Amino acid sequence: MHVIQVNNLLKRFKNVVAVNGISFDISQGEIVGFLGPNGAGKTTTMHMLLGIITPTEGSIHIFGKNFSEHRGDILAQMNFSSAYIQFMSQLTIWENLYIFAKLYNIPTPKKKIAEMLDMMEISDMKNKLFSKLSSGQKTRVVLAKTLLNDPRILLLDEPTASLDPDIADKVRTILKQIHKEKGMTILYTSHNMAEIEELCERVIFLHKGNIIHEGTPQALTKIIPNYAIEVVLENHTNGMETFKKSFHQKNIKELSHGHFVITTEQDALPKALHTIMTSGLKVKDVDIHKPDLEDVFIKFSREEKQS
Amino acid sequence: MDIFYWPTLNILLWGFLSVFLQTQQQASSSAIIAIIMGALILWMLFNRAQQDISIHFLEDVWNRNLLNLFVSPLTTTEYVFSFIILSVFKIVVVGGVMTVLTLLLYHFNIFSFGIALVPFILNLLFFGWTVGLLIMTLIMRWGTDAQILAFSFAFLLQPFSAVFYPVSVLPKALQFISYLFPSTYVFEGMRAVIATGAISPHLMIQSLIGNILYLALAIMVFHHVFKKVLEQGLLTKLE
Numbered sequence A: 001m002h003v004i005q006v007n008n009l010l011k012r013f014k015n016v017v018a019v020n021g022i023s024f025d026i027s028q029g030e031i032v033g034f035l036g037p038n039g040a041g042k043t044t045t046m047h048m049l050l051g052i053i054t055p056t057e058g059s060i061h062i063f064g065k066n067f068s069e070h071r072g073d074i075l076a077q078m079n080f081s082s083a084y085i086q087f088m089s090q091l092t093i094w095e096n097l098y099i100f101a102k103l104y105n106i107p108t109p110k111k112k113i114a115e116m117l118d119m120m121e122i123s124d125m126k127n128k129l130f131s132k133l134s135s136g137q138k139t140r141v142v143l144a145k146t147l148l149n150d151p152r153i154l155l156l157d158e159p160t161a162s163l164d165p166d167i168a169d170k171v172r173t174i175l176k177q178i179h180k181e182k183g184m185t186i187l188y189t190s191h192n193m194a195e196i197e198e199l200c201e202r203v204i205f206l207h208k209g210n211i212i213h214e215g216t217p218q219a220l221t222k223i224i225p226n227y228a229i230e231v232v233l234e235n236h237t238n239g240m241e242t243f244k245k246s247f248h249q250k251n252i253k254e255l256s257h258g259h260f261v262i263t264t265e266q267d268a269l270p271k272a273l274h275t276i277m278t279s280g281l282k283v284k285d286v287d288i289h290k291p292d293l294e295d296v297f298i299k300f301s302r303e304e305k306q307s
Numbered sequence B: 001m002d003i004f005y006w007p008t009l010n011i012l013l014w015g016f017l018s019v020f021l022q023t024q025q026q027a028s029s030s031a032i033i034a035i036i037m038g039a040l041i042l043w044m045l046f047n048r049a050q051q052d053i054s055i056h057f058l059e060d061v062w063n064r065n066l067l068n069l070f071v072s073p074l075t076t077t078e079y080v081f082s083f084i085i086l087s088v089f090k091i092v093v094v095g096g097v098m099t100v101l102t103l104l105l106y107h108f109n110i111f112s113f114g115i116a117l118v119p120f121i122l123n124l125l126f127f128g129w130t131v132g133l134l135i136m137t138l139i140m141r142w143g144t145d146a147q148i149l150a151f152s153f154a155f156l157l158q159p160f161s162a163v164f165y166p167v168s169v170l171p172k173a174l175q176f177i178s179y180l181f182p183s184t185y186v187f188e189g190m191r192a193v194i195a196t197g198a199i200s201p202h203l204m205i206q207s208l209i210g211n212i213l214y215l216a217l218a219i220m221v222f223h224h225v226f227k228k229v230l231e232q233g234l235l236t237k238l239e
Helices: A042-050 A071-075 A093-103 A109-119 A135-147 A165-182 A193-199 A217-221 A240-245 A266-277 A293-306 B002-022 B029-062 B066-070 B076-106 B110-146 B148-157 B172-178 B182-196 B201-232
Strands: A002-013 A016-027 A031-035 A057-062 A078-082 A153-157 A185-189 A202-207 A210-215 A226-233 A252-256 A259-265 A283-289
Touching: A002 A042, A002 A185, A016 A042, A016 A057, A016 A185, A016 A210, A031 A042, A031 A193, A042 A057, A042 A078, A042 A153, A042 A185, A078 A135, A078 B066, A093 A109, A093 A135, A109 A135, A135 A153, A135 A165, A165 A193, A185 A193, A193 A293, A202 A217, A202 A293, A210 A217, A210 A293, A217 A293, A226 A266, A259 A266, A266 A283, B002 B148, B029 B066, B029 B076, B029 B110, B029 B148, B029 B182, B076 B110, B110 B148, B110 B182, B110 B201, B182 B201
Parallel strands: A031 A185, A031 A202, A078 A153, A153 A185
Antiparallel strands: A002 A016, A002 A057, A202 A210, A226 A259, A226 A283, A252 A259
């Protein structure tokens, strides 16, 4: 069942087309990553799904209902988090959450807030003013608000931006845990490709308002067939030229004396490694770089720029 | 702009007040205190009412809390009404503090006029909330560049609303402008109550009609601008 159905969504700001007639569906329980360089239209699309930007053309159906006609019903079952939103600084964590528990009409607000505070490990600071919190603590409060209404759909716009790696990891763990427990649908944007790879089952790649690729992170990484082997050899004067010649000229690049990057397709990887190990030269260091989403991101962005 | 705005308003306000006081040489000092203190209390209530909407909205903007609210099921009507409900509580407190202070310091008791002032106070509060809604609309449309209006716009109305002096003190052209604001009828009505102890139904109805027209205009402008704000994605850029 598709919980989000977007058809020919277009957003034009004066002469600038931010989102160019895109269509996509998201199924119940899916975690979908929105990828793309700055200005690709990710956040604008997300804001249209939340009703804070009106589309120029196209339709949005959420839970099978037209968004513009059932805004209140739909938003009651969704929630949104972003690294760029905060709460009233002069209120405590508990007071801020209580306001939103009331707005979302939570039947037992105090119990639910306590549950969220425990989950985010911030129960001990519930009476602290929001302004006195660190950015990591603030993000956890925002996430607590995001989960207050047990949303069926969660829209997360760079939720871990500006967090240190430890807290970001904790946030991802929490998200995975609640997704597993509650099976909610998550639409996620991030510039952290590893994060997208870790969390998302499907990725929609946007560029200049268009969907240029869509698929699982694994399928997308197959777009880049080449592995890169970085080899550092002992300082041999003899044998270096022979070593270079054992690879096709376009596949080997010498970064500095004895320091090479060899590109090879996945199928030919064992053969390339065998060639290195049997070259008779002493290998000081070797590193194999498997193509990842970041490579795909860079490839798409550069291709689109060139086009 | 600042260089001209405040000096001009102050010159107009204190100048017309001086002209009015010159004509009141026969009046008792208690009557003068009643007019000034009564006007001051009502003016503070009006300013409080307009700021309770415009500044509370700005607080949501400054705290980057606005998107949290607008992605919730909250409607814009509920949002504005929440400000009004909060405003009522604050106005009761502010009114109470000013009443006690004027009673202790100047022996002026605004409640000595009974309930005759109540309809005028209610009219003034409605006008304050209407002005607050209009300012909030302008801030939504033009962003925080327009936030100065929340602090200064009410003072623009002050010399023309004949707060501390009757409309008759103003030159003819300014009298015409003055009668465009419901607040003018409220302050004229307040002076009539202080002078005679009786409510002036004529001034009360004029004020009420003005309020209804301004409120209808403010709601129409708000709906039109809010639609544009969503179309242009301005809500997400407010900070």
